[in-house]
Amino acid sequence: MGAMVMLVLGSCSLEEETYSIYTPETFYSNDFQVLSSLSGIYRNFAGITGMGVEYRTLELSADQVVVQAKIQGWWGGDNFWQLMEHDWNPDHAYIGGTWDTFFRTVGQTNALLNSLEGSNLDVTGPIGELRSLRAYAYFFLMDLFGNVPIFTEPKVDPLNLPTQNSRLEVFEFVTSELKAAAEVLPSKSEAGSDYYGRITKEAAWSLLATIYLNAEVYTGTAMNDEAEEYADKVINSGNYSLLPNFFDNFVPDNQNNAEFIFGAVYSPDVAGGIGHPLVQKVLPGISGGLFGLPYTPQNGFATRPSIYNAYTDEDIRKDVFIGYGPLIDPRNGETVMVERIVPDNNSALYVPGVSSEGPVPYEIIPATGIRSQPMNAGLKWIKWQLDPNTQGGNAGNDIAFIRYADILLIKAEAMARQGDLEGAKDYVNMVRERSNAEPFTSITLEDILEERNRELAFEMTRRRDLIRFGKFTDAWEWKPASEPFRTMYPIPQSALNANPNLQQNPGY
Numbered sequence: 474m475g476a477m478v479m480l481v482l483g484s485c486s487l488e489e490e491t492y493s494i495y496t497p498e499t500f501y502s503n504d505f506q507v508l509s510s511l512s513g514i515y516r517n518f519a520g521i522t523g524m525g526v527e528y529r530t531l532e533l534s535a536d537q538v539v540v541q542a543k544i545q546g547w548w549g550g551d552n553f554w555q556l557m558e559h560d561w562n563p564d565h566a567y568i569g570g571t572w573d574t575f576f577r578t579v580g581q582t583n584a585l586l587n588s589l590e591g592s593n594l595d596v597t598g599p600i601g602e603l604r605s606l607r608a609y610a611y612f613f614l615m616d617l618f619g620n621v622p623i624f625t626e627p628k629v630d631p632l633n634l635p636t637q638n639s640r641l642e643v644f645e646f647v648t649s650e651l652k653a654a655a656e657v658l659p660s661k662s663e664a665g666s667d668y669y670g671r672i673t674k675e676a677a678w679s680l681l682a683t684i685y686l687n688a689e690v691y692t693g694t695a696m697n698d699e700a701e702e703y704a705d706k707v708i709n710s711g712n713y714s715l716l717p718n719f720f721d722n723f724v725p726d727n728q729n730n731a732e733f734i735f736g737a738v739y740s741p742d743v744a745g746g747i748g749h750p751l752v753q754k755v756l757p758g759i760s761g762g763l764f765g766l767p768y769t770p771q772n773g774f775a776t777r778p779s780i781y782n783a784y785t786d787e788d789i790r791k792d793v794f795i796g797y798g799p800l801i802d803p804r805n806g807e808t809v810m811v812e813r814i815v816p817d818n819n820s821a822l823y824v825p826g827v828s829s830e831g832p833v834p835y836e837i838i839p840a841t842g843i844r845s846q847p848m849n850a851g852l853k854w855i856k857w858q859l860d861p862n863t864q865g866g867n868a869g870n871d872i873a874f875i876r877y878a879d880i881l882l883i884k885a886e887a888m889a890r891q892g893d894l895e896g897a898k899d900y901v902n903m904v905r906e907r908s909n910a911e912p913f914t915s916i917t918l919e920d921i922l923e924e925r926n927r928e929l930a931f932e933m934t935r936r937r938d939l940i941r942f943g944k945f946t947d948a949w950e951w952k953p954a955s956e957p958f959r960t961m962y963p964i965p966q967s968a969l970n971a972n973p974n975l976q977q978n979p980g981y
């Protein structure tokens with residue numbers, strides 16, 4: 474069943490037995506079994522933030538995240554460069570993998586929904602969760618690919634393959650599913666702390682606010698009033714607030730916090746739990762226990778100078794970045810000393826009485842592009858704080874897909890787009906004042922875009938923000954201006970080959 478779904482909708486094959494546990498009507502004899510089946514869907518979303526193909530497809534085509542190939546070839550290759558330079562094609566591996574991930578989730582939720590309907594238990598809530606999660610997967614598919622098949626059956630008839638729906642039809646499906654699910658989902662206050670990590674009524678409303686804010690991109694018609702309506706539902710619920718300290722959103726023990734609306738929950742220290750490598754893949758390549766971590770960082774992901782320069786010095790969010798100059802240990806403020814800086818390989822920490830070379834300070838230098846860079850070139854960032862209980866390279870900080878700060882900025886933008894700049898200013902200033910940034914005395918739509926840039930950096934919102942503001946195809950550091958059709962990715966060639974009912978997006 475699951476393998477057939479992927480064969481027709483995507484290009485990734487799954488073993489048939491993957492879904493065998495979901496099909497017997499007798500499987501669901503208690504609530505624990507229901508919840509255990511849902512956990513696999515939530516796990517799919519947790520995988521998105523692991524800096525794999527999905528994160529790369531969402532982030533590298535925008536202007537915040539870069540991967541700078543090193544002199545010796547690490548982190549190089551067309552898959553990276555094409556995303557950053559807007560030169561991808563239908564055979565791009567990361568784009569194809571992203572399509573597969575979200576249609577895999579669609580296939581799994583369809584199978585689970587079908588089997589839950591045969592249960593004798595009260596599964597109203599779990600069905601609402603599944604419909605929301607399937608809608609969330611379709612949101613990503615609509616956002617990234619535009620016209621995709623809406624498929625809700627548990628299995629595919631190979632003689633009657635799914636047909637392609639328009640982006641408008643997908644938009645209508647996603648919004649109607651989320652509204653229906655919100656009617657049966659518990660609010661955060663009703664659900665309690667044990668429900669943490671699962672989708673709530675407010676999470677469904679938050680996604681609706683996000684979708685309506687982008688409605689003109691998806692449908693050709695602005696729906697800012699609806700965006701504001703659903704942002705208001707979240708705000709007026711009274712269940713969320715800005716944390717007093719911005720960085721508390723990103724500490725290792727950030728679960729069940731007041732700003733986290735929906736996202737990925739990580740517990741690599743628990744049997745069967747997973748973690749994320751956001752710190753491992755970003756930090757400079759220094760072996761020997763940099764910052765006390767039990768691995769040599771991979772020195773892959775970085776950022777552009779324009780992103781770093783978007784913050785004023787008094788804005789505490791600027792502390793997310795590792796700027797040019799000596800590398801400082803965030804635990805004690807001391808300069809990191811190495812035996813020597815190795816431009817084409819990992820440097821080694823200086824150990825007194827053991828090292829035969831050094832000590833010399835490890836210096837971060839400016840990058841000159843995205844190809845053939847020294848190992849110590851390029852601006853780095855640590856938004857998710859160092860986890861002392863990292864398992865290998867996998868950390869346990871939970872990662873929000875939607876934070877309350879995002880909802881306040883959605884509210885502000887929706888108001889501004891309807892002409893209420895004065896009211897919008899108050900919501901933006903709530904976010905700015907938390908980070909010690911000087912409050913705005915007046916505001917423009919451009920100010921709101923840049924506040925989203927500062928507040929939500931690296932949190933997978935920037936691509937659609939740039940598209941919504943008509944800036945996605947602009948030139949920026951190491952990227953030329955690109956063609957208008959790049960605002961949607963191509964339907965992967967492997968999917969076209971599997972289903973002749975699919976038509977390629979314009980421009981490809």
